[in-house]
Amino acid sequence: MVESKSSNMISIEDAAVINTEMRMIRKILDGMKPRDRICLLLKYSGYTYNEIADMLEIKRTSISQILSRAQKKFMKKYNKEVQNNEMPVRKYTDRIY
Secondary structure: OOOOHHHOOOOHHHHHHHHHHHHHHHHHHHOOOHHHHHHHHHHOOOOOHHHHHHHHOOOHHHHHHHHHHHHHHHHHHHHHHHHHHOOOOOOOOOOOO
């Protein structure tokens, strides 16, 4: 049973939108280069640049550029997917949440 928003529960409609977004995000991530995908997932899982560099055996100084490019690619693909499918989801222009 889904309760009202005042009790911190989400509506069925919101749950459907979240599910749609999650499927789209997975699809886009699956289509990315492994290094880009892993860097994004690690960064947005809370790992530091140093930790990511150590795990992937990449120079620490390269992580920022790799993440920036990967994030731009992700946002471009995500926004294109939203536009093409006219999905009821948020359009990301600044950051991945």
